[in-house]
Amino acid sequence: MHNHHSLKKEIMRRITAGEWAPGAVMPSETKLAEEYGCARTTINRALQTLAEDGLIERKRRAGTRVRELPVRQAKFNIPLVRREIEQTGAVYRPHVTLRKRLPAPNHIAARLHLPPDSEVLHLHTVHLSDGRPLAFEDRWINIEAAPGILDAPFKEISANEWLLRQTPYSSGSVSFSAENANEAHASALGVAKGAALFTIDRTTWLGERYITWVKIFYRPGYSLKSGL
Amino acid sequence: MHNHHSLKKEIMRRITAGEWAPGAVMPSETKLAEEYGCARTTINRALQTLAEDGLIERKRRAGTRVRELPVRQAKFNIPLVRREIEQTGAVYRPHVTLRKRLPAPNHIAARLHLPPDSEVLHLHTVHLSDGRPLAFEDRWINIEAAPGILDAPFKEISANEWLLRQTPYSSGSVSFSAENANEAHASALGVAKGAALFTIDRTTWLGERYITWVKIFYRPGYSLKSGL
DNA sequence: CAGTGGTCTAGACCACCAG
DNA sequence: TGGTGGTCTAGACCACTGA
Structure with a gap:
């Protein structure tokens, strides 16, 4: 459970389970890294992809927040x-x-x-x-x-x-x-x-x-x- | 010029300039890292995002290739x-x-x-x-x-x-x-x-x-x- | 089996910005 | 101004797979 893919899933699970309310601040990378016993880099990678997916919002100093209304995105392959x-x-x-x-x-x-x-x-x-x-x-x-x-x-x-x-x-x-x-x-x-x-x-x-x-x-x- | 964003742009420039023919193998991460004088991790990050964007295709052992016909993708925000x-x-x-x-x-x-x-x-x-x-x-x-x-x-x-x-x-x-x-x-x-x-x-x-x-x-x- | 990409780690420095 | 996320580095191990 120390690779960023599974960490992403795990954190997503905690978000969807409502562990952190929409709009609330999540634990910092450092704390999550301690909690999971892995390097901060790995947590960082997982959180960055969650942010790309529109589930969380991250700001320096302000921390990581669960998005109130997640951005719904769809990726289409423009067909040939x-x-x-x-x-x-x-x-x-x-x-x-x-x-x-x-x-x-x-x-x-x-x-x-x-x-x-x-x-x-x-x-x-x-x-x-x-x-x-x-x-x-x-x-x-x-x-x-x-x-x-x-x-x-x-x-x-x-x-x-x-x-x-x-x-x-x-x-x-x-x-x-x-x-x-x-x-x-x-x-x-x-x-x-x-x-x-x-x-x-x-x-x-x-x-x-x-x-x-x-x-x-x-x-x-x-x-x-x-x-x- | 050692962060993955600018490296991505630079490599994209070389691709669009036709430096490597579509379908051809690009230099390995190790070589690119040497060439740019940065860590392999950084090159890796840049190439991974290029792969996500559909410009290149990567396989272990087989190396990184420029896509013949790049995948055209569009990301839409599903509107509220x-x-x-x-x-x-x-x-x-x-x-x-x-x-x-x-x-x-x-x-x-x-x-x-x-x-x-x-x-x-x-x-x-x-x-x-x-x-x-x-x-x-x-x-x-x-x-x-x-x-x-x-x-x-x-x-x-x-x-x-x-x-x-x-x-x-x-x-x-x-x-x-x-x-x-x-x-x-x-x-x-x-x-x-x-x-x-x-x-x-x-x-x-x-x-x-x-x-x-x-x-x-x-x-x-x-x-x-x-x-x- | 050797070389590729995938990933983790520990440590470091920096940019940003809310308090 | 201190704590946050963003990023780089050097080194390491592994999984995969083509020659």
Whole structure:
């Protein structure tokens, strides 16, 4: 019982058992280390992960407190559509229905922080699972940030995956939402107009340079799961 | 430059700069420690957080590798509706439109792992932001797991918050989805039937005991944001 | 079986900040 | 200003597993 994983569990048990009231100060690292007969470093490690998990709050000098209302967090793996599909045992195929090089419309230039009329690549892709559409993707790519994209075939790998391979370690922002299918979505996905589609909206950049903005519309019934 | 935060950044820089190809083995902890002139422990800490972030993959004996396709993760704070609303400066009020104690229907008993016909509390709540509906909540509560719930007023705090205060340190599972508004949703939220609603579906338990299952339907236009 | 990462320890110094 | 958490160090042992 002297490794930080089991100590974490043990301390979590004491918290959930109500040993320290929400908002109350817990014993200091030094005291817990004495109590468990281990090094302070080990306690420190356990408490740090508990703090990351949102169960406790720590401040120098003020000590460690049990959070009044623990922060509820969920970690999601932002899905790579190909993987999602192949994990079900189905065959993945991307089907590009639009591929157009054009000067960026204003709303796209703004999103990608580009000067007006920079060239972008606009793509529509339907992601097929055993030939059946799972998701429709509307993507805008900053050509300057990914020049090779113009020659990519997208027969087996999608634009997303192509970009991921080119600039694997970019950062981004994500948001989830719901939208009614318009004509285009409906025909791409083979569903009725107005159907509720789960959407993932994502902007990606590397350093100062914006790479792509994409919105993915999932077939009705899709859900994204996570642990809490 | 000898603390694990800056070391993490520095190593991340080298990864994103392409110093080690995706899939390639990175130098061992010992070598990096020599190179940076610090203790192996410090390098270890930095690499462990990089592994948590999904940028690298580590195996004993096999060493540390740069991930081919980094895992894209997003951490979301599962919103407490009251906080969401109050953060916008609006006044929060929950409005309970249904509150019924009954034997659990089969699909609820199954979800909450209850013996058939256990008593549950069924609640419908509309979450109001300055009097305007933001979300509709359909909740089932295992009465045995939260007996005091029967007397709770829910005038100012919602059932969710009440439960959170009673059993703050429970765990759970979450999933996100989209649904078309049915009659009930539509009238509760004051939107057209068929509107696309973003939904959060959550099951909560403490140890072996299931506490509640809830589904929240957000007004059209709502989106849940996160960093990547 | 040898080298990797995982972890613990004891001691140390420091930054912070409530009393 | 003293006690808290944050971190580093050097050394140690262990678990795992690929060559």
